[in-house]
Amino acid sequence: LYWRNLPGIPDTASTQEARDQVSRRILAMESAQGAVPVTYQGQVINYFFYDDPPLVSRLRWIPIIEVALVTVFFGVAFFGFRNIKESEQNYIWVGMAKEAAHQLGTPISSLMGWLHLLREGSDITPREVADRMESDVMRLQRVANRFGQIGSVPDRRPADLVSLCEEVLYYYRQRLPHQGKGVVLEGVFGRVPYVLLNPELFGWVIENLVKNALEAVDPKTGRVVLRCEIAGDHVQVTVSDNGKGVAAVDLKHVFKPGFSTKRRGWGLGLTLARRIVEEYHGGRIWVETSTPGSGTTFALTLPVAT
Numbered sequence: 001l002y003w004r005n006l007p008g009i010p011d012t013a014s015t016q017e018a019r020d021q022v023s024r025r026i027l028a029m030e031s032a033q034g035a036v037p038v039t040y041q042g043q044v045i046n047y048f049f050y051d052d053p054p055l056v057s058r059l060r061w062i063p064i065i066e067v068a069l070v071t072v073f074f075g076v077a078f079f080g081f082r083n084i085k086e087s088e089q090n091y092i093w094v095g096m097a098k099e100a101a102h103q104l105g106t107p108i109s110s111l112m113g114w115l116h117l118l119r120e121g122s123d124i125t126p127r128e129v130a131d132r133m134e135s136d137v138m139r140l141q142r143v144a145n146r147f148g149q150i151g152s153v154p155d156r157r158p159a160d161l162v163s164l165c166e167e168v169l170y171y172y173r174q175r176l177p178h179q180g181k182g183v184v185l186e187g188v189f190g191r192v193p194y195v196l197l198n199p200e201l202f203g204w205v206i207e208n209l210v211k212n213a214l215e216a217v218d219p220k221t222g223r224v225v226l227r228c229e230i231a232g233d234h235v236q237v238t239v240s241d242n243g244k245g246v247a248a249v250d251l252k253h254v255f256k257p258g259f260s261t262k263r264r265g266w267g268l269g270l271t272l273a274r275r276i277v278e279e280y281h282g283g284r285i286w287v288e289t290s291t292p293g294s295g296t297t298f299a300l301t302l303p304v305a306t
Contacts, residue, residue, distance in 0.1 A: 001046070007054060025051075104143055107136040145200045154198040154280055158305040161235055162189045164199055165228050168206045172214065182220035185210075190229040195302045201276045205285075208269040209239040209298050216243030216296065234301040238288065242295040251287055277302075 004011050009021050029049040036048040114133050117124060169187045176183055206226070213224040227238045246254060255274045277285040277300050285300035 005053070025049075104140065107139040107143070110136045142200055142203075154201055156196040156198050156281065158194040159197050159199055161192060161195050161197070161202075161237065161302070162228050164197075164203055165189065165206055165226055165237065168203060168210055169226060171207070172210055183214065183217060183222040183224070185214070186223070186225045188225060188227045188229075192228055192230050192235045194305045195235050196305045197281055197302065201280060205273040205276050205300070206237070206239075208273050212269065212298075213239050213241035213243065213296070216245075217241050218243070230304075231301060233304055234283075235304060236299060236301045238297055238299045240295060240297040245292040245294055245296050246287065246290040247292055248290075251290060254287060255285075 003009065003022050003025075006022065006025055009018055009025070026049050029051045033050055036050070037044045038046040038048055111133060114129050114136075118126070118129060165187060166189070169185060173185055176185060210224060210226060214222070217224060221242070223242050225238075225240045227236075227240070229236055255270050257268060257271045274285050277283045281302055283300055283302040285298065288297040288299040290296040
């Protein structure tokens with residue numbers, strides 16, 4: 001009887017072809033929306049059919065398009081994150097290789113020096129040379145043990161943390177003439193109970209902290225203090241220096257792989273230290289204080305062995 005706004009069918013068309021098109025549209029509208037009965041005095045006298053405007057029909061595609069865009073976004077984010085992780089992993093492998101070369105370089109150079117003294121017939125007794133060479137060989141063995149335990153759950157046992165700190169101090173005091181004649185390396189130790197730790201790996205942590213402190217201080221006026229004391233139900237170790245400090249904007253990045261304030265650093269020492277302390281020993285490590293030009297204090301805690 002009447003139609004309006006049917007796409008492709010003029011409102012005033014009266015041909016049989018137009019009516020056939022309207023009939024086909026009626027069937028489509030009835031299946032999609034249903035028929036609205038038109039009643040008069042309780043009797044159905046006709047039916048009204050309707051459909052959505054073309055714009056509404058196109059709007060139905062918006063959720064599909066949104067889902068597709070979100071899927072593409074997450075896909076790009078996933079592949080980007082995977083590439084970042086792969087590049088970070090590659091960087092860690094490179095850093096590990098450099099760290100291994102650095103750790104092995106010192107005892108190897110020392111062994112070559114002792115061999116040279118033996119060939120030259122130095123006044124040093126063979127007994128003394130053998131003792132020094134044995135110390136370097138034990139150092140090499142310790143380095144090999146450290147790298148062998150990275151990536152696996154290490155064995156822990158009750159150990160004296162003070163003795164471990166004293167070993168680190170002794171190791172670096174033997175090398176202080178190369179670090180600077182004015183550097184003071186001090187140890188302040190209280191009576192602390194035993195803690196569960198892996199001596200090889202945890203010694204690496206202390207060495208990294210002390211080494212960073214020695215590299216940050218002035219060779220003539222530098223002072224590094226290694227403390228070990230009880231703090232409640234934990235043992236706390238702090239390494240303080242009067243060096244150049246770390247800028248406030250860099251404090252949240254110091255434990256991230258690749259971050260380093262040194263020109264030739266590869267930024268892996270503190271990353272490994274954090275993993276060893278927190279993942280392997282159930283402790284915590286953080287920057288306690290740091291003031292540019294005044295120094296830095298690193299602190300770590302370990303639970304007391306029960």
